[in-house]
Amino acid sequence: MKLTEILIKFEEKVQDLLEEIRDLKMYVYALEEENHQLRAKFFHGDNDQEGYSNLLNIYEEGYHICPVHFGDPRDGQDCLFCLSFLKKRSRPERGAT
Amino acid sequence: MLIKCHQEELLKAVNIVSRAVATSTPIPILTGIFITAEDSSLTLEATDMEIRIRHRFSVQVLEEGKVVIPAKHFTDLVKKLPGTTIEIGTLEDDTSIYIKYEKSQVKLLSYEIDEFPEINEELTKPLLSMDSELLSESIRQVSIATSRDESRPVFTGTLFNLEDDGSITMVATDSHRLAVKKIQPTLLEEDISSLEIIIPSKVLGEVGRIWGDIKEDLHIGFSESHVFFKGKDTFIYSRLIDGVFPNYKDVIPEEIKTQLLISTDLLYESLGRASLMSRGEFKGRGSIIKIKLEGNNIHIHSFSSEIGEVNETITSDKDGEDMEIAFNVKYMLDVFKVLNSEKAKIEFSGSLSPALVKPSESNSYLYLVLPIRIQ
Numbered sequence A: 001m002k003l004t005e006i007l008i009k010f011e012e013k014v015q016d017l018l019e020e021i022r023d024l025k026m027y028v029y030a031l032e033e034e035n036h037q038l039r040a041k042f043f044h045g046d047n048d049q050e051g052y053s054n055l056l057n058i059y060e061e062g063y064h065i066c067p068v069h070f071g072d073p074r075d076g077q078d079c080l081f082c083l084s085f086l087k088k089r090s091r092p093e094r095g096a097t
Numbered sequence B: 001m002l003i004k005c006h007q008e009e010l011l012k013a014v015n016i017v018s019r020a021v022a023t024s025t026p027i028p029i030l031t032g033i034f035i036t037a038e039d040s041s042l043t044l045e046a047t048d049m050e051i052r053i054r055h056r057f058s059v060q061v062l063e064e065g066k067v068v069i070p071a072k073h074f075t076d077l078v079k080k081l082p083g084t085t086i087e088i089g090t091l092e093d094d095t096s097i098y099i100k101y102e103k104s105q106v107k108l109l110s111y112e113i114d115e116f117p118e119i120n121e122e123l124t125k126p127l128l129s130m131d132s133e134l135l136s137e138s139i140r141q142v143s144i145a146t147s148r149d150e151s152r153p154v155f156t157g158t159l160f161n162l163e164d165d166g167s168i169t170m171v172a173t174d175s176h177r178l179a180v181k182k183i184q185p186t187l188l189e190e191d192i193s194s195l196e197i198i199i200p201s202k203v204l205g206e207v208g209r210i211w212g213d214i215k216e217d218l219h220i221g222f223s224e225s226h227v228f229f230k231g232k233d234t235f236i237y238s239r240l241i242d243g244v245f246p247n248y249k250d251v252i253p254e255e256i257k258t259q260l261l262i263s264t265d266l267l268y269e270s271l272g273r274a275s276l277m278s279r280g281e282f283k284g285r286g287s288i289i290k291i292k293l294e295g296n297n298i299h300i301h302s303f304s305s306e307i308g309e310v311n312e313t314i315t316s317d318k319d320g321e322d323m324e325i326a327f328n329v330k331y332m333l334d335v336f337k338v339l340n341s342e343k344a345k346i347e348f349s350g351s352l353s354p355a356l357v358k359p360s361e362s363n364s365y366l367y368l369v370l371p372i373r374i375q
Helices: A003-043 A048-060 A080-089 B007-020 B071-080 B132-143 B201-211 B264-276 B329-338
Strands: B002-006 B032-038 B041-047 B051-058 B060-063 B065-070 B085-090 B096-101 B104-109 B128-131 B157-162 B168-173 B177-183 B195-200 B217-222 B226-230 B234-239 B258-263 B288-294 B297-304 B308-315 B317-320 B323-328 B343-348 B355-359 B365-369
Touching (some): A048 A080, B002 B007, B007 B032, B007 B071, B007 B085, B007 B201, B032 B060, B065 B071, B071 B104, B132 B157, B132 B201, B201 B226, B258 B264, B264 B329, B264 B343, B323 B329, B329 B355, B329 B365
Antiparallel strands (some): B002 B085, B032 B041, B032 B065, B085 B096, B096 B104, B157 B168, B157 B195, B226 B234, B288 B297, B288 B323, B297 B308, B355 B365
């Protein structure tokens, strides 16, 4: 294969890669927006009690709500950090169930 | 290179360094063991670029030299060699070595020594030292809470928090339990500022394995990205885990409602029997045991619809409310196995809050475990 052909193929690959990066960029942008909105909804809601209930629901549905792993699925067991986070946000103090 | 040594000593050294050999890598040299014969010792070294282990032992050096040989074949061979004096030398062509034992000889092809990755020697200055037995025991006590879930790397390591007072707080958690141990090293540098590093559990496992039965002063050094442990003959160097460890202090309950003081062995044996009947129950949530505190009695109950049930009653000194609580029995057995204290102090702050386990005579260790919610 001639050097020119190699370079053309390489250029095509770079263009494909750039296209993938552009797609990824848009995808990440959408995720960041969604994340921003979710955080605004759950952490800075107008109604603290509503925010707490939302977090508790998400936790009971089987997802982490602790800052370390927010949104990650739990493995069926309770999480020390989620419960501690919930406890801190509950006023007056409430149980985890 | 030409050396003579005993098979047992060679096998011990090979077993130590082989844990750092890369098992699946596109770089062949990382599957090798770098051997250096110098003065009157033989040094073996291996690395997978995450962890590096170097071990030195005394041998008869007839000719100094260096060679890199395939770890797997060399290890398999040394294991099967007779327990006698072994002679290892490089052949004239410099691309292979021979291993002589009794009246037999093996030839093994070697790698190019220049390809073996070097260590950044700038990071070998020790900052503190610690008794190897204390460190090994602390690793055993803390590592039980380490997670094996690689998707959350921070939890697969142990936090070493060098405090302002010069002590080190070791912390590990898998988010269901948390182990904390405070130890006092000797500082070798006066102006060490407080810092937090997360050391991979594999590395600490190797430290515990190598120095578990050896009493010596271990020198420890670290940078933002690496850590090393150095004893008289062995050196371990590793990358650190990148990330921020969660604020563990927040999860430790402050309000205590019930406190038990109980014989560690008695409780461990009782839980061990109870664990036999809890297999297979509550799939995906571990094996559950129920504990009922009633006066000075502790009733432990486990049940399996397929096997049967266990009802144990033991006595303890109790202060506070009666209560009922359930745990994953494995999490409880793990801590009583490593507590290293005749009596255990267990503190409860409710049937849904984490329980605290400590040795009765010391505040240097604590283990926090979440109960399981039961109907």
